[in-house]
Amino acid sequence: MARAHPAPVVTATLPLSPPPGPRQQRLLLVLREAGRELSARELHQLLEAAQEQQGLATVYRGLKLLQRAGLVRCRRLVNGESVYAPLERDQHHLTCVQCGSSEPLPICPLGGSGLGLTKVLLQGFQPLFHTFEIHGLCARCQQLQAPGHG
Amino acid sequence: MARAHPAPVVTATLPLSPPPGPRQQRLLLVLREAGRELSARELHQLLEAAQEQQGLATVYRGLKLLQRAGLVRCRRLVNGESVYAPLERDQHHLTCVQCGSSEPLPICPLGGSGLGLTKVLLQGFQPLFHTFEIHGLCARCQQLQAPGHG
DNA sequence: GCTAGAACGACAACCATTCTCACTCCTGAG
DNA sequence: CTCAGGAGTGAGAATGGTTGTCGTTCTAGC
Numbered sequence: 001m002a003r004a005h006p007a008p009v010v011t012a013t014l015p016l017s018p019p020p021g022p023r024q025q026r027l028l029l030v031l032r033e034a035g036r037e038l039s040a041r042e043l044h045q046l047l048e049a050a051q052e053q054q055g056l057a058t059v060y061r062g063l064k065l066l067q068r069a070g071l072v073r074c075r076r077l078v079n080g081e082s083v084y085a086p087l088e089r090d091q092h093h094l095t096c097v098q099c100g101s102s103e104p105l106p107i108c109p110l111g112g113s114g115l116g117l118t119k120v121l122l123q124g125f126q127p128l129f130h131t132f133e134i135h136g137l138c139a140r141c142q143q144l145q146a147p148g149h150g
Numbered sequence: 151m152a153r154a155h156p157a158p159v160v161t162a163t164l165p166l167s168p169p170p171g172p173r174q175q176r177l178l179l180v181l182r183e184a185g186r187e188l189s190a191r192e193l194h195q196l197l198e199a200a201q202e203q204q205g206l207a208t209v210y211r212g213l214k215l216l217q218r219a220g221l222v223r224c225r226r227l228v229n230g231e232s233v234y235a236p237l238e239r240d241q242h243h244l245t246c247v248q249c250g251s252s253e254p255l256p257i258c259p260l261g262g263s264g265l266g267l268t269k270v271l272l273q274g275f276q277p278l279f280h281t282f283e284i285h286g287l288c289a290r291c292q293q294l295q296a297p298g299h300g
Numbered sequence: 301g302c303t304a305g306a307a308c309g310a311c312a313a314c315c316a317t318t319c320t321c322a323c324t325c326c327t328g329a330g
Numbered sequence: 331c332t333c334a335g336g337a338g339t340g341a342g343a344a345t346g347g348t349t350g351t352c353g354t355t356c357t358a359g360c
Contacts, residue, residue, distance in 0.1 A: 021307085023307085023308090039347090040347085040348085041347085053309095054308085054309085055308065055309035055310065056309085056310090056348090057308080057309065057310080057311090057348090057349080057350085058307080058308055058309070060347095060348065060349075061307085061308085064247075067247050067285075068247055068248060068287070068295075073285075074285075076226045079346090079347090080230065080316080080317075080346075080347060080348090081346090081347065082347080082348085094272070094275050094277075096275075097214075097217050097218055097278060098218060103275075105271065106271065107267075107271060109259025109260070109282060110259070121255065121256065121257060122244070122284075123289075124288075124289035124292075125244050125246075125253075125284070125286055125287070125288055125289065126286045126287040126288075126292055127244075127284050127285075127286040128247060128285055128286040128287065129284075129285050129286075130282070130283060130284045130285065131281070131282070131283045131285065132259060132280070132281070132282045132283075133280060133281045133282075134267070134272075134275070134277050134279075134280045135217075135223075135224075135277075135278055135279050135280065135281065136275055136276045136277040136278040136279075137218070137275070137276040137278065138274075138275055138276075139273075139274035139275065142274075142276055145218075171338090173338085173339090189316090190316080190317085191316080203340095204339080204340085205339065205340035205341070206317090206340085206341090207317090207318080207319085207339080207340065207341080207342095208338080208339055208340070210316095210317065210318075211338090211339085229315095229316090230315075230316060230317095230347080230348075231315090231316065232316080232317085
């Protein structure tokens with residue numbers, strides 16, 4: 001299965017990248033419908049279940065395109081896995097350095113109103129998305145690590 | 151080479167973790183003397199050059215201990231490598247999603263005064279360090295990607 | 301039908317990190 | 331001193347997410 005898609009369908013006003021093809025739009029749709037971040041593998045499996053399978057390499061390629069097009073954001077979990085979400089979902093996390101668990105953090109350092117950064121700071125850099133994460137010890141791991149407990 | 155170090159030397163007032171042993175103090179010293187973030191492999195090589203070699207696995211173990219002790223921070227580069235720096239070096243970055251290059255960003259979302267977060271937000275979570283990163287396209291990659299150029 | 305070019309899928313390769321396990325060193329007891 | 335127990339370590343294998351390779355398939359144009 002391979003195609004050189006004839007006509008792009010999305011026409012968002014993006015600053016740089018060409019609009020994604022239909023395969024990438026599928027990826028974006030699945031990401032939007034999922035209530036949470038998805039890894040490439042999960043995305044691959046969900047597409048397979050929906051009988052719209054793409055090869056794993058294609059999923060990775062599509063995610064990279066979507067990222068560069070400013071439609072998808074990405075972060076790395078402690079276990080090395082990358083997880084993806086639509087750009088508009090501005091969600092950050094508390095991550096435990098001990099057990100790797102990750103829970104949502106209901107604040108955004110940029111106020112949720114996009115990137116409030118001056119051009120002076122960016123120096124020609126075109127921002128697409130940002131990641132903010134607080135690393136520390138979750139309540140459970142604090143107890144396990146406390147003296148006089150284990 | 152193995153040792154069950156008899157007496158800890160560092161006595162910082164840390165909230166949770168026991169103070170690191172001498173091997174971990176070596177790691178921390180090298181990180182502090184280096185003007186930049188170091189990967190585990192670089193750290194391993196620098197120690198070797200200083201005739202204080204530690205096995206790579208030991209370096210990884212020590213970095214994890216230092217991280218949990220609140221003495222070292224860590225972030226992942228685009229290529230999958232983790233780089234480490236002393237906690238007190240509060241430095242964030244602009245990272246290009248295309249070429250992976252990473253340049254310093256002279257701001258901190260928390261104002262550089264440590265973690266300005268309320269306990270309500272943290273919910274029992276013990277913060278150790280934070281990461282903030284803006285992902286986008288560097289000036290070079292914008293030009294290469296612009297229509298009418300390539 | 302035929303050619304050129306782009307996208308794709310399957311699978312191999314890559315590489316940072318973690319795991320395993322035998323070994324060394326330290327400590328404490330006799 | 332000698333011995334046993336335990337923690338820390340080093341070398342190399344194993345793990346696993348991601349990327350590279352390469353032959354195939356599709357579309358467009360003629």
